[in-house]
Amino acid sequence: MYSKVNSCSIVGMNGVPTYVEADCGAGIPGFVMVGNLSSSIKESINRVKSAFKNSGIELPFTRVTINIFPADLKKDGAGYDLPIALSVLKALDIVGDEVDFSEYGFVGEIGLNGELVGINGVLSIASAFRDKKFKGIILPKDNEQEALVIEGLDVIGLSNVQELVDLLSSKENFDNFRRPVRANMKLEEEKYDVDFSDVAGQAFLKRAAEVAVAGNHNIIFSGPAGTGKTMIARRIPTIMPPLTRDENIEISKVYSIAGLLNKKSPLMSRRPFRAPHHSITIQSLLGGGIYPRPGEISLASSGVLFLDELPLFSKAAIETLREPLEDKSITLTRLKGLYEYPANFMLVSAMNPCPCGFYPDRNKCKCSPSQIRLYQRGVSKPILDRIDICAESSPVKFEEITGKNIGEPSSEIRKRIIAARKIQQERFKNCKKTKYNSAMNTSDIKKYCELGPDEEDFLKQVFNVKKLSARTYHKVLKVARTIADLAGSKNITIEHLSEAANYRGLEEKLFSESIV
């Protein structure tokens, strides 16, 4: 007897439909598995056999050949246990023809006791089935909430192998099987445990963060240790606009593939904030492995990638961020194929002014000028080139920490940011690539950041007195555009330019010819 069951593999972010075939016939009893399989799938048959035994299903002595196609795709992962089990049952006629499941997809892992175990990447798999116009998906109960997110699929969650046999034993059983209700989907509400009102003082840094988020500009905080750089960075997701559904599904897919999705909620409840340690390798930053998994930049997509102590990161790792910062995605090339992951993150970084963190307070800082320079030069210049806003934190005074005046809550700041983002949406509605002010290219800047003669003149003077390098010209214009949007102003005025110029200067300081 021959059988065929629909299943799915994950390549990069997307599910690719695959088919599990089984055929039984004469020969030495046993199982043969073919079809370009990884070892985790080859082991699958042993799990399935034990699961059958422990579920009270007896297998006859025949030779079963199992094939998974298309054969040119290397298959990996634990999700093939369920389709393999079903194909064997069907081929051996233990499951009959009562129910037509040719338009259902099957994924799931099986334990030796016959219990079905949840797998990673169900969001991607379910949307692949939907795109394939399948009627539904049958998978472990653990994953049913996640599959429900994709609308238009009949989702059936199973607890064990016995339930699978029961489900497919008659049309009546199949139709009456309990299904999760989409309306009862348990979506967690957006909630952050931090808020901007926790930050006392640092008014300048907070304003810089607001401008950065409004235009989706990358930002670097520099300043002495313990002044609240990290504290503010952690609060940046709280002022970003709430996740849209599309964004949420996209980022939830990444988390699902990485196996990091909260089991209680099928979708992300908030924007990601990823703060990898500075010892991170290229592979864990970009994504890696023989069958790549998303790296930190993809996990931070739609949210914040926070690099604390930027000069301490390995230069090789940091330099790899260049392309993702431009393309907003990362393509990993491996022997087995190309894997593409989103990398649409906002880069927030922080650095101390010197190894000990106290420079320029020379009573505390004993670092030599060359140590300081070496440390500061640890920052990659090409990456600094992609950071529009630099903000220096102020040494916190005791009164500021203990001060009673509570800062503005995140919700208030967010209102202003949403308004500024709306203006940008309107501005770039006909652009394919550009969505925010930060993504403007030279021709966009010419078009949207037009300056009057007075402003032009003023900007020249500012560059002169602040000794800014010419290459920062466009960054000042982009940031000024965002500040104007925050103020609801159509034109960029001298005031907007003044403020924008205050977010520059770090580059000149770090890479100037001398410390004086």
Added chain:
Amino acid sequence: MNEIERKINLSKTYKITMEEDNYPVGLKKIKNPPPVLYYRGSLPKPDKPTVAIVGARNASEYGLTTGRAIARELARQDIQVISGLALGCDTSAHIGALDVSKPNFAILGCGVDTCYPTYNQDIYSRILDCGGGIISEQPDGTPAYASNFPMRNRIISALADAVIIIEARLKSGSLITANYAIEQGKDVFALPGKITDTLSQGTNDLIRQGAFILSSIYDVLDYYNVSFGKKMEPIKLDKEKLSYEEKLIYNAMEELGKDSHHIDEIVQKTSINPSRCMIVLTSLQINGYVESNTPSYYRIADPPYYA
């Protein structure tokens, strides 16, 4: 052709022995003058006053900015500045003189063909370009041995008519220079600092021992009795021209003191929101009322001097 010739001449090392006429007079007078002196560019002119400005390598912002300003104003009055090309205060002294493109001189502890620290390569060539010189008692090819540096300090003080110590910890190379200067009968000026600043303990100690207090650049200029033609006056900044907000912020900064202040401090003092503060500060900066050496920090600008 001239330009190329000039460049070639600047990269030549000259040698001068004690017997020759233009061997610096100041050096002949000391106990152990170097028998041979190597230099690139030129030697300090004997008919012009010369001041040495030295100080700590790990200098504070106070030392760096003051050192630079003093060197600049002295150089503007055609006083030759000499220093040791080290990082920190020495560099700021050279840069101060270079700000007004006046000849200044660097005394090295290694051969004059070696720029030590290499980081100052740019300053090294700018010194030669503006008619100054690089001087050492070590022949070309001598690396920067630490043991040579205290010895070169005696040349710094010997070549100068007066020595200014910007910042020094107790027990530091700058105090060695000061001691040589005292031994050689030169006048020593010390920049006073807070008694709590370790970087000013050395200079404050010098003052206690009888060094001149350097409270303004006039202290040195008066000492030289330099005639200006007419007396130098700082330009009075007209505060009346300022807008209400500008005045508010400028006054607040005056109250906070002359150091650099972070925008946050000004925000706190005036209760003007940070965005507005940045706008006003930028306009003050463009009009020369305040200056900014570090991003996000502002200080009240020294008014420019007019002769």
